[in-house]
Amino acid sequence: MGTASSMLTQYDIEEVQEHCNNLFSQQEIVSLYQRFCQLDRNAKGFISADEFLSVPEFAMNPLSQRLLKMVDGLNFKDFVAFLSAFSAKANAQQKIELIFKVFDSDRNGKVSFKDILEVLKDLSGSFMSDEQREEALSQVLKEAGYTKDSYLTLDDFIKVLGQSDLKMDVEVPVD
């Protein structure tokens, strides 16, 4: 009886584990593989945007369109690498790196005022006006010692987010 899990050999699992810095156990990778195959309905080897959106809980997420740009078309290895930031074993730095990537949509290594505004726009939709968002953001930036024109780097993110506990753990169900 060829089930999905039997298609992953020990070597495959170890390779994937290495790719995600050993943030997932072997069992977790097997579970993730089953999930990957379930979402990849036509067995193309990647999950399309439409297939991601077929999960209503994901489609309802305010950041789903932004995240889709990051996860659309990933193969299994990269899919696991993306999720590895959510492992309980991932450290704060790894989690903040992912958050930074979400903000840094043009991937130039720095986050501008406009980049943050766009994320805020996703998060608040029509319930805040552009002016309100700009005002709120300028105010908190000023208080943190930045200006509207400054670019935030990964180090700035670590400085701002690193002090508190980030609750960003997602448990992979293992049966």
Added chain:
Amino acid sequence: MNNTGRLKSSSSELDLDRPNIEDYLPSGSTIQQEPHGKLSLHDLLNISPTLSEAAGAIVDDSFTRCFKSNPPEPWNWNLYLFPLWCFGVVIRYLILFPIRVIGLTLGWIIFLSSFIPVHFLLKGHDKLRRSIERSLVEMMCSFFVASWTGVVKYHGPRPSRRPKQVFVANHTSMIDFIVLEQMTAFAVIMQKHPGWVGLLQSTILESLGCIWFNRAEAKDREIVAKKLRDHVQGADNNPLLIFPEGTCVNNHYTVMFKKGAFELGCTVCPVAIKYNKIFVDAFWNSRKQSFTMHLLQLMTSWAVVCDVWYLEPQSLKPGETPIEFAERVRDIISLRAGLKKVPWDGYLKYSRPSPKHRERKQQSFAELVLRRLEEK
């Protein structure tokens, strides 16, 4: 908001019938930690709760679980059992299956050769014609059940025919209908199917007063709602059977009940159906297989084992909304059949959630930011 690549959201008519998912979701699934104090840059950059929710949904979600087929546990795992299993395969495919096909064909011949004359010759005697047609359909369903050696245990009193009552059941496969129909000729509300099933629907089952609709057509809903109201008033009509989930679920979960059946002002008689997966999974995963393939799968298994409970009739309590009533009945059915309740609308299989669920989250985020911006 970027809407490209998304299926069209549900139309407003559909929304009317659609209970609000957020009302059912456990609180705490949205950003509700309610931090206090003045807004800081940290609060705007910390998108971790939203990200965790998204990743959680990618890793596992209760909606997809409802529609996952669960293959039966393999038991042919050792050298002694394996030949036995092979022997079983030979018997199932080469002996049982042909016998069942012959039986089913015989059933069809008997059924059609009596149904067609009765239907056309007894035009004037409506009452007699209907009662004969009723028993013929019941007989045909018995042939179907026999074709998969259905071992069905019925618990509770058999349904009676009287006006102002509807039967609602959880839905796993179209064979639910056959299993229930062999005991009582119900008039059923069902999705219109293509192919030979559609042909049966529009010819034979129509004579039982069954009502067909197309899920995607908003207009169909109004017509169906009207037909429903007319049907339950008639004293001589067959009892009405509704699968309020509106889609097949894998018999481990129940998805939200559509409120249509619960606002007719009728007594609602819950029916719980639980399949035993010992020989075959009776869940019809319409995405993966056609109904014909599903039937073939059932016909080549040893048996389909299931329990049917006719539960105590319920009526709307004073002050109860139809949605609360639907949830109460869902509780009763889930409890009896041992199913887990999930707060999803089964139609999300066919459409994307309406933007209002996302807006709800955006609103709470915006309110929080604006409030804390004011704080000093």
